Amino acid sequence: MVARSGESRAARAEGRVVARFNAPRAARVEANANGRPLEVNHRAVALVREEWRVVDRWWTEEPVVRDYFELVLESGENTVVFHDGASGGWYTQRGA
Amino acid sequence: MIACLTIPGLELKAALRRTPTLALRPAALAPEPQGEPLLGPVTAAAEEAGVEPGMRLGEALATCPSLALVEPDAAAAERAWEEILHALEDAGFSVDPASLGVAYFETRGVERLYGGLEPALRRALGAIGTEWDARIGAAGRRFAALAAASVARPGQVVVVADEELPQFLAPLPLTLLPLERGRYEELEALGVRKLGQLAGLPGGAVAERLGPDGRRAWGLARGGTAARVRGRRPPATVFAALEFPEAVGNELTLRRTLAGLVDTALARPERRDRFVRKVALAARLESGGSWRRTLTLREPSGDADRIRVALSPRLAELPSPVVELRLELVELTEPTGHQLELLAAGAEDRARLKDGLRQVRASTGSGSVCTVVEVAPWSRVPESRALLVPKDE
Numbered sequence: 001m002v003a004r005s006g007e008s009r010a011a012r013a014e015g016r017v018v019a020r021f022n023a024p025r026a027a028r029v030e031a032n033a034n035g036r037p038l039e040v041n042h043r044a045v046a047l048v049r050e051e052w053r054v055v056d057r058w059w060t061e062e063p064v065v066r067d068y069f070e071l072v073l074e075s076g077e078n079t080v081v082f083h084d085g086a087s088g089g090w091y092t093q094r095g096a
Numbered sequence: 097m098i099a100c101l102t103i104p105g106l107e108l109k110a111a112l113r114r115t116p117t118l119a120l121r122p123a124a125l126a127p128e129p130q131g132e133p134l135l136g137p138v139t140a141a142a143e144e145a146g147v148e149p150g151m152r153l154g155e156a157l158a159t160c161p162s163l164a165l166v167e168p169d170a171a172a173a174e175r176a177w178e179e180i181l182h183a184l185e186d187a188g189f190s191v192d193p194a195s196l197g198v199a200y201f202e203t204r205g206v207e208r209l210y211g212g213l214e215p216a217l218r219r220a221l222g223a224i225g226t227e228w229d230a231r232i233g234a235a236g237r238r239f240a241a242l243a244a245a246s247v248a249r250p251g252q253v254v255v256v257a258d259e260e261l262p263q264f265l266a267p268l269p270l271t272l273l274p275l276e277r278g279r280y281e282e283l284e285a286l287g288v289r290k291l292g293q294l295a296g297l298p299g300g301a302v303a304e305r306l307g308p309d310g311r312r313a314w315g316l317a318r319g320g321t322a323a324r325v326r327g328r329r330p331p332a333t334v335f336a337a338l339e340f341p342e343a344v345g346n347e348l349t350l351r352r353t354l355a356g357l358v359d360t361a362l363a364r365p366e367r368r369d370r371f372v373r374k375v376a377l378a379a380r381l382e383s384g385g386s387w388r389r390t391l392t393l394r395e396p397s398g399d400a401d402r403i404r405v406a407l408s409p410r411l412a413e414l415p416s417p418v419v420e421l422r423l424e425l426v427e428l429t430e431p432t433g434h435q436l437e438l439l440a441a442g443a444e445d446r447a448r449l450k451d452g453l454r455q456v457r458a459s460t461g462s463g464s465v466c467t468v469v470e471v472a473p474w475s476r477v478p479e480s481r482a483l484l485v486p487k488d489e
Contacts, residue, residue, distance in 0.1 A: 021468050021482035032194075032323060033239050033316055034274045035308075044326055047374070047427070049392050056476045064477055072373065076396065076429050085308055095478045 024091035029081055031090075037069055040081055040092065044074040054082075062086075068096055097203045097213055097255070098325055099234040100241035101220065102248075103180070105137030105149075106197035109228060110173040111166045112139075114384075118164050126165040127153055129415045136168065171378040171386035171422075178331070180224050187223040190327025200238055200325045217253040226251060235261065239320035243272055243291075261319050266292025273313040279306060291317040334367050336360035337422035343382035345417035351408055357423040358400045358407070367428065371396035374427035377407055380420040387414060396429045453487075462486065 030039040037045050050070040057064050065085030072078055080096040083089075103109070108125045112118055122145045125136025133153040145160040156163055177196055184191050184199070188206050193199040203216050210216040217232050224230045233244025235256040243265055248254040256264045268291045270280055283306075288294050294302070295317040303311035315321065336357040344350060354377070361367070373396045378388040389410045397403060407423075453465050467487040475481050 019484050020479040021484050023479045030323060033312070033320055035312060038323065038326065046329075047392060049394075054476050072392075078395070083308075088308070093478055095481070 022093060022095035024082070024084075024093045027081055027090050027092040029083075029090035031083075035067065035083065037071060037081055037090075040071065040073065040079060043077075046072045046074045046076075049078075068093075070096075097207075097234045097236065098238050098241045099201050099203050099217055099220070099232055100238070100245040101184070101191075101199045101201070101224070101230055101232050102242070102245040103197040103228045103230050106177060106228070107168060107170075107173045108137040108139070108166060110176040111169040111385075113172065113176070114169070115166070118166060121164060122147065122160050122162055123164040123166055124149075124156065125168055128168060167383060167385035169386045171380070171388040174376075174378075174388060176228075180228065180230075181328075182330075183223045183225075184220055185330060187219055189220055189223075190325075192325050192328055198242070200241065201327065202325045203234060213255060214253060217255075221251060221253065237261075237320045237322055238325065239272075239316045240265065243268055246272055262292075262295070265295065265317065265319065266290060268292075270294065270313075270317075273316055275309060275313050279309065279313070282306070331426050334361055334364050334425040334428070335422060336364070337420060339420045340418070343417035343419050345414075347411060350411045350414070350418070350421065353421050354407060354411065354423070355400075355404050357421065358404045361423050361425055362398065362400055362403075367398075367425065369398070370428040370430060371398045372403060372425050372427075373429045374425075375403060375407065376424040376426050377410055378422045378424065379414060379418040380422075381415065382417045382419055387418075389413065390426060392427075 028041050029037050031037050036048055036051070039045060048069055048071055052068050054064060054066045054068060063086070066082040067085070068080060068082040070078070070080050079092055080094070081090055081092050082096070084091060105125075108123075109119075111125060112123070119139060120141060122139060122142035124138040124142050124147060127133045127135065135147070135149060135151050135153060135156050137149050138147050142160060142163060145163070147156045147160050147163060151159075153165075173196060177193070181191050181193060181199060184201065188209060189201040190205070191199045191201045201220075203213055206216045206219075207213055210219045213234065217234060221230055221232060229250035231245050231248035231250055232253045233241045233246070233248055233256070234253070235241045235244050236258045240256055240261055244254040244256045247268070270283055270289060270291065272291065273294075275283075283289075283294065288297070294314055297314065299311065299314055302314040306313070338353055338357060344353075362372075372393065374390060374392045376388060376390040378386065380386050391406055391410065393403070393406060457465050463486040465487050466484040468482050469485045470482045471480070473481050
């Protein structure tokens with residue numbers, strides 16, 4: 001895998017670990033009244049294949065509460081987004 | 097303006113098409129075979145006799161001993177809903193179906209065509225016909241349109257202007273909001289029974305008490321956000337069906353039939369080399385009802401074996417012998433939408449890859465080529481499962 005230049009600079013500065021694999025990326029998601037995505041980064045959602053909730057690390061000070069959606073976009077591309085219960089933001093993520 | 101079309105009790109009305117005389121008698125949609133014994137929608141006569149939708153079967157029969165139970169006919173309901181959506185699309189409305197019996201559409205594009213908002217909405221009702229007791233609400237926002245449709249009578253159009261919205265929503269019940277049952281009870285215990293009461297509370301306090309769902313409900317009680325309505329792409333109508341001379345319950349026979357239907361449907365010229373994204377398997381049951389399951393494939397496919405393998409387990413869910421099996425290719429996608437692997441398994445040329453990586457490393461410096469190291473593959477949080485570690489050798 002080829003890392004981006006910014007990440008390799010960070011690697012040199014911080015040691016051997018570059019980054020977490022499949023780290024979430026902030027996304028612009030337009031959702032309907034039920035919280036189901038209609039648009040991801042200005043691309044329309046064709047259908048919601050699956051949705052699930054991940055609740056983890058509730059015993060720590062940084063609990064994880066995420067509503068995941070596996071989507072098919074109008075372009076035919078598959079993508080996974082989640083709504084973060086803590087920050088209220090939307091993110092795309094691979095490997096979910 | 098956004099318009100919302102609602103047809104309460106569509107499943108019952110579709111099932112009653114087979115026995116129209118029951119429509120005037122106390123009747124209710126029977127509970128699903130494997131589900132809780134709760135009634136579906138009920139007729140007006142049943143409501144007059146004290147039976148309510150969602151009532152327990154035993155309680156309903158005790159309240160109204162003459163209550164007739166109508167077998168659910170999921171395939172008929174889906175077909176009827178599709179006919180209704182087609183009728184609207186034929187009249188020029190680009191619809192966005194939210195669920196069975198609820199659809200949204202924008203009126204902006206057709207207002208000039210039909211001579212204004214109300215004539216356009218009347219045209220929509222006319223396209224559907226009087227059989228379904230459809231009603232339409234229109235407002236500047238989706239939730240407000242749904243609320244307007246919920247207070248409209250059959251065949252009526254209710255339009256809510258933006259400036260009237262807070263007063264219009266205030267006396268409506270909380271049940272319009274997409275909340276879990278426990279949440280309504282929690283709000284009622286706090287003395288909040290109407291949308292206006294919820295909208296009057298501070299948003300931060302609602303979020304703190306009820307979490308993100310509550311915050312969203314609070315936003316809706318204040319009218320909701322101005323989201324656009326996107327019309328659906330009309331579904332494909334490629335299907336294959338087989339009627340049996342007598343009812344069949346044997347799984348082997350059904351599997352063979354399914355294999356034949358998949359081959360037939362994929363060979364239809366209407367498919368035109370497109371891949372299948374979503375399929376539906378429907379059956380007409382010996383008992384008179386019907387059964388239907390839809391399945392979205394993980395990746396669009398035109399491979400008969402893959403579709404057959406994905407659908408076969410559904411046959412085990414059939415509640416009784418079938419007299420007709422039908423396969424529908426509900427959504428098709430262009431071949432360009434098919435995502436392929438970057439490197440086909442087994443075709444990886446390791447020497448060339450190594451050489452390529454060496455060149456990347458030479459041009460971008462140490463740390464630019466990484467390897468994935470699993471650290472907690474069992475984690476439910478995807479980014480905790482693996483790290484990217486520089487691969488310098």
